[in-house]
Every structure is written in structure tokens, then in C-alpha cells.
Amino acid sequence: QVQLVESGGGLVQPGGSLRLSCAASGRIFSINAMGWYRQAPGKERELVATITSGGAINYADSVKGRFTISIDNAKNTVYLQMNSLKPEDTAVYYCNAGVLYYTGGIKSDDFWGKGTLVTVSS
Numbered sequence: 001q002v003q004l005v006e007s008g009g010g011l012v013q014p015g016g017s018l019r020l021s022c023a024a025s026g027r028i029f030s031i032n033a034m035g036w037y038r039q040a041p042g043k044e045r046e047l048v049a050t051i052t053s054g055g056a057i058n059y060a061d062s063v064k065g066r067f068t069i070s071i072d073n074a075k076n077t078v079y080l081q082m083n084s085l086k087p088e089d090t091a092v093y094y095c096n097a098g099v100l101y102y103t104g105g106i107k108s109d110d111f112w113g114k115g116t117l118v119t120v121s122s
Contacts, residue, residue, distance in 0.1 A: 002026035009116030022095030034078035038091035
């Protein structure tokens with residue numbers, strides 16, 4: 001199938017920066033889009049940012065101007081540069097990808113990483 005592995009999470013002070021990475025691997029034919037979602041304790045998972053393989057981007061209003069999403073199509077890797085971090089950004093950040101993959105034929109599906117924890121605290 002397809003595996004997504006996130007990295008780059010950790011503890012950072014308010015106002016600091018982190019860069020998350022998510023690499024997709026497996027029987028990939030193509031990736032239509034990748035994105036980042038987050039889930040804080042006691043809250044629903046929410047969209048942070050998405051990017052298509054063609055470069056179309058959308059951000060949650062709460063992160064516009066602070067976060068930047070990018071994709072390296074050749075590496076099947078999406079990045080999230082997070083600047084000016086706030087305590088309310090604290091969450092488990094999950095990578096998502098819409099993938100066409102080989103499973104006998106070719107199938108379209110969404111895949112999720114296991115998440116990486118971002119903690120913004122002083």
C-alpha cells in the first residue's frame with residue numbers, strides 16, 4: 001500500500017519555528033494532493049493546509065501568513081514551515097495524501113500518517 005511518515009515535530013517556544021516533513025512511499029502511481037491536519041486534545045481534527053501536485057494551496061484562516069506548505073513531487077514529500085508559533089498551535093499534526101496506487105489495478109484512496117506532536121510552550 002502507501003505509507004506516510006511525518007517528522008519534524010517537537011517542543012518549541014511561542015514565536016518559534018518548526019518545519020514538518022512527510023514522505024510518502026509504497027506502490028504509488030501518482031499523488032493528487034497532500035496536506036496537513038492537526039488535532040489538539042479534546043478537539044476535532046482540522047485542516048491546516050493542503051497542496052495539490054500542481055501547486056494549488058489552501059490554508060486554514062488560523063495559520064495564514066504564518067505557515068507555508070510546499071511539495072516536492074519528485075520525492076513525494078510535503079513540508080509545512082511553521083513560523084510565529086502560538087500555544088494554540090499545539091497539536092498532533094497528521095499528514096494526508098490523496099494517492100493513486102497500485103493494488104493489482106490502480107486505486108484511488110486517502111492515506112494518513114501516524115502524526116507528529118508539536119508542542120508550543122514556554
